[in-house]
Amino acid sequence: MSLKGHLLVSHPKMMDPNFHNTVVLITEESKEGAIGLVLNRAGPVTVKDLWKNTFKEDVEVKGWVHSGGPVYNHPTYGPVISIHNSESFSEVEIMDRSDDDFGVYLTHSKRMLKALLVFDMKDRTNTFPDFEYRMFLGYASWQPGQLEKELDAGAWFLAEAGAKDVFYTYGEDLYKKCLDTVSVEIMNAIIPELTKEHFKNAPNN
DSSP: OOOTTOEEEEOTTBOOTTTTTOEEEEEEEETTEEEEEESSOEEEEEHHHHHHHHHSOOOOOOOEEEEOOSBOOOSSSOSEEEEESOGGGOSEEEEOOBTTBOOEEEEOSHHHHHHHHHHHHHTHHHHOTTOOEEEEEOBEEEOTTHHHHHHHTTSEEEEOOOHHHHTOOTTSOHHHHHHHTSOHHHHTOOOOOBOGGGGTTSOOO
């Protein structure tokens, strides 16, 4: 089974500060490993300020940047990543569109990110009132086989996701909501506290 498009819910005893009480969307999985974005960790930086600091340009757009994870050196992705529900700006498809929900797509190039923000500022109200997006700085990464071992060890619980989960309402406790979807029997499993020592083989960040 492919993990792409699924959610990882960290075990409550995971003490690694990068992933404590987090929900991670898996955006890619291949023989090279897996990549994901932490959904529920908004940073103190606005989209406007991040864009100016990164690309030296001004954009009049609202919103906050999420901390997507501790890694920043992806060979293809730039420093800024967005996930959204508009196929028009898609560079990577994460989830197919279903009958009762939107698809989820990823954008990482400067050109497409700028087009997405321009659309948000000028056109979304008239042409796509349900348009949703999140901006991220950084991402999470696992080497081949690493994530599977962490799942087997109980570090993460796997949950199915839809666009409504990914673009949750701000103020909603996404972590608690996802824990509620995991069976009581699994949640009551006793495992050792998970610290950075369990993730010592992760890529440098």
